[in-house]
Amino acid sequence: MTLARRIIPCLDTDGEWVVKGVQFQGLRRQGDPAEFAARYDAEGADELVVLDIAASRDRRPTFLETIRRVAAALSIPLAAGGGIRALEDARAVVRAGADKITVNTAAVERPELIEELAAEFGSQAVVLAIDARRGNAGFEVWVRGAREPAGRDAIEWAREGVRRGAGEILLTSIDRDGTREGFDVELTASVSGAVSAPVIASGGADSPEHFLDIFERGMADAALAASIFHERLVPIAELKRMLAERGVPVRRTAGKPKC
Amino acid sequence: MKITLVDYGAGNLPSVERALARLGAETERATRGEELERAEAIVLPGVGHFAALARALAADGLAQGLNAAIERGAAFLGICLGMQALYERSEEAPEMAGLARLRGAVRPLEAGVKLPHMGWNQVRRPRPSALLAGIPDDAWFYFAHSYAAFDGGEEAVAQCDYGGDFTAAIECGRVAGVQFHPEKSGEAGAALLKNFLEMAR
Numbered sequence: 001m002t003l004a005r006r007i008i009p010c011l012d013t014d015g016e017w018v019v020k021g022v023q024f025q026g027l028r029r030q031g032d033p034a035e036f037a038a039r040y041d042a043e044g045a046d047e048l049v050v051l052d053i054a055a056s057r058d059r060r061p062t063f064l065e066t067i068r069r070v071a072a073a074l075s076i077p078l079a080a081g082g083g084i085r086a087l088e089d090a091r092a093v094v095r096a097g098a099d100k101i102t103v104n105t106a107a108v109e110r111p112e113l114i115e116e117l118a119a120e121f122g123s124q125a126v127v128l129a130i131d132a133r134r135g136n137a138g139f140e141v142w143v144r145g146a147r148e149p150a151g152r153d154a155i156e157w158a159r160e161g162v163r164r165g166a167g168e169i170l171l172t173s174i175d176r177d178g179t180r181e182g183f184d185v186e187l188t189a190s191v192s193g194a195v196s197a198p199v200i201a202s203g204g205a206d207s208p209e210h211f212l213d214i215f216e217r218g219m220a221d222a223a224l225a226a227s228i229f230h231e232r233l234v235p236i237a238e239l240k241r242m243l244a245e246r247g248v249p250v251r252r253t254a255g256k257p258k259c
Numbered sequence: 260m261k262i263t264l265v266d267y268g269a270g271n272l273p274s275v276e277r278a279l280a281r282l283g284a285e286t287e288r289a290t291r292g293e294e295l296e297r298a299e300a301i302v303l304p305g306v307g308h309f310a311a312l313a314r315a316l317a318a319d320g321l322a323q324g325l326n327a328a329i330e331r332g333a334a335f336l337g338i339c340l341g342m343q344a345l346y347e348r349s350e351e352a353p354e355m356a357g358l359a360r361l362r363g364a365v366r367p368l369e370a371g372v373k374l375p376h377m378g379w380n381q382v383r384r385p386r387p388s389a390l391l392a393g394i395p396d397d398a399w400f401y402f403a404h405s406y407a408a409f410d411g412g413e414e415a416v417a418q419c420d421y422g423g424d425f426t427a428a429i430e431c432g433r434v435a436g437v438q439f440h441p442e443k444s445g446e447a448g449a450a451l452l453k454n455f456l457e458m459a460r
Contacts (some may be wrong), residue, residue: 003421004379004399041445046379072277077443078339078403080326097273099306099403099443122307124403130267167375167403200378223375251379 002249005215006046006222007236008200009037009229013082014068015052015059020227030230037078040229043236043252047077049170049224053145055083064096071097079127079170087116094121102170102243104129105143108150108157111164120166121234125254128166129201130154133174139187146174154187155194164196165191169199170224176204183210188218200224208234208242217250260459262286263298265325265341267315271442274339275304278442282453292320295328300459304442307364309406311327312340312353325358334433334459339404343430351406354364363410372422375405380419380439382427388416388427389458390435390451398447400427400439407438420454433458 003245011018017029018036030074037048050070052063060083064153074226079198080093081102090101101121107113117122117126131146133141133156139154156170171191173184183201191201198221214220228234260455263280276286279302288293303325305312316322329335337345346357349365354376357365368376379399384391407425411418417428419438429436435455441448 002380003376006378018355041321041331052336071274075278075443075445075449077403077440095273097277119308123405124377125306168377196374198373198375251401 003221004046004249004251005051005243006200007211007239007250008047008204008224009036009040009045009050009236010049010051010224012053012065012226013063013199014054015056015063018230019053020148023253032144033066034073035155037070037073037128038229039073040236041076041087044240044251045076045236046222046251047079048074049079049081051080051102052082060129061123064092067093067096067098081127081129081197084216087120090117090121097167100125100168100174101130102127104131107161108141108143111160112120114161114164114166118167123165123167126166127168127170128158128161129172130158130161130191131172131174139190142174146172155190156189158195162197168197169195170202171199173203179201179204180206182206182216183218183220183223185213185218188214188220192221200238208235208239211239212243212246212248215243260285261458262298262300262302262456263289263295265295265301266290267312267319269304269306269312269340270331271306271452272303273439274442275302278449279369279382282455282456287320289324290319292322295321295324297362298328298333300456301325302333302335303330303335303337303341303344305338306403307340308351309340309343309349310352310355313352313357316344316358316417317356322356322358328421329360330436332433334455335435336450337436338453339438339440340366342438343406343408344364345429345434345436345441346408348380349406354459360431361431362412363407363408365408367406368404368425369422376402376421380421382417385411386416388428388430390430390437391413392454392455394450394454397406399444400437400441400447401416401443402439403434404438
C-alpha cells in the first residue's frame with residue numbers, strides 16, 4: 001500500500017470557458033469546462049483544478065456557475081481558485097461544489113487568510129498556489145498572474161504557508177510554464193523537501209518522461225498540466241501505464257474512457 | 260427508501276448528495292435531532308475540524324437523535340470526520356465528545372509522513388464486509404485527513420497503511436464508517452455507496 005502519485009489536469013478559464021495559456025493576451029476559447037471535466041473523470045484523472053484566470057469581480061457569478069457544472073460532472077475531488085480574497089469568496093466556491101480552495105496573490109498580501117480558511121474548512125481544503133521564478137537569490141515568488149515580484153523567497157513562503165495551515169502547495173515554475181521543457185525539478189525538490197505538506201508540481205510538462213522525472217527526482221506528490229491533456233498529446237491512461245511500469249505508484253482505473 | 264443526510268454545514272454534503280443521486284437514491288437533509296426520528300438510513304458526512312462537528316452534534320439534539328436512530332436499527336454511514344464521530348473523542352479537540360458508539364479516541368496520523376494524508380490509497384481487508392463486497396481488493400480510495408482511528412477491533416473491515424496502520428473502514432451491524440471519501444472515489448466509491456444502500460434496505 002502506497003499513496004498514489006496524482007495526475008491533475010488543470011482547466012484555466014475566463015470564468016466560463018476553458019481558455020488557452022496563462023498569458024492574458026489573446027485568450028483562445030478551448031471548450032466547455034464541464035465537458036472537459038467529464039472526459040478527465042472517465043479517463044482516470046485523480047483530481048481536477050479549475051481556475052478563473054481573469055478573476056474579475058463582475059464575472060464572479062459566472063465562475064460559480066462553472067464550478068457547479070464542473071462539480072456535477074465529477075466523481076473525483078475538485079479544487080477551484082482565482083480571485084479568492086476573503087473567507088466569503090471561499091465559502092461561495094465551496095458551496096458551489098469545490099472540495100478545495102486555491103489562494104495565491106491574496107495570501108501573499110494577507111497571510112492570515114490561510115489561517116482563516118484552514119479554521120473554517122480544514123487544512124485539507126486549503127491549497128496555497130505559489131508562482132515561482134528563478135532570481136539572483138534563489139526562487140522568488142511572483143503574484144498577480146506572475147506579473148509582479150512579491151519580494152519573497154518561494155521556499156520560505158511555502159514553509160510559512162504550511163505553518164499557517166495550508167494543506168497543500170501548488171507550485172508553478174514561471175520559467176517553465178508554457179515552454180514544454182519539463183517541470184522544474186530543482187524548484188519542486190527544494191520546496192517538497194522543505195515542507196511537511198504535499199506538493200503539486202506545475203509548469204512545463206510535455207511528455208510522460210517529464211512526469212516520471214518530477215515524481216522521481218522532483219519529489220512531487222502530484223503533477224498538474226493543462227494543454228498537453230486538453231490537446232490529447234498525452235492520454236492520462238497511457239501516462240499512468242508508463243508510470244506504473246517504471247515503478248511509480250499510480251491509481252489505475254478499470255473504467256474505459258467514454259470517448 | 261430515503262437517505263437522510265445530517266446537515267451541520269459540512270462542505271462535502273452536496274458531493275455526497277450528488278453521488279447518491281447518481282445511484283438513484285432519494286435524499287433529504289436533517290439539521291435537528293427530531294428530524295432523525297423516522298430516518299431509516301442516515302449518512303453523516305464531514306470534513307474539517309473535529310470540534311466543529313462535535314459542537315454541531317451537541318447542539319440541536321443531533322447526538323441524541325443519531326444515537327436513538329442507531330439504537331432502533333437505522334442504517335448509518337459516517338464519512339471521514341463523520342466516521343471519527345463514532346468514537347468517544349478525538350485528540351484534535353480533546354474537550355469535545357463524540358457519539359461513543361465505538362470505544363477509543365481518534366488520534367493524529369504518525370509523524371514522518373507528509374500531512375494531511377492526501378490522495379488515493381489502497382486498503383487491506385482483515386475480514387469480509389457488506390460495505391466492501393464486490394469491490395476489487397486493489398481498489399483505490401480518496402483520503403484527505405490528518406487524524407484517524409487506530410484501535411482496529413472487531414469492527415475494522417479495512418486498514419490503510421500510511422506511516423503505520425490506521426482504520427480505513429468499520430462495520431458493526433448496520434453501522435458503518437469510512438475514513439476515505441466514497442463520494443470522491445470514482446467507481447470504487449460509487450460501488451461502496453451502492454453497498455450501503457443495499458445494507459440499508
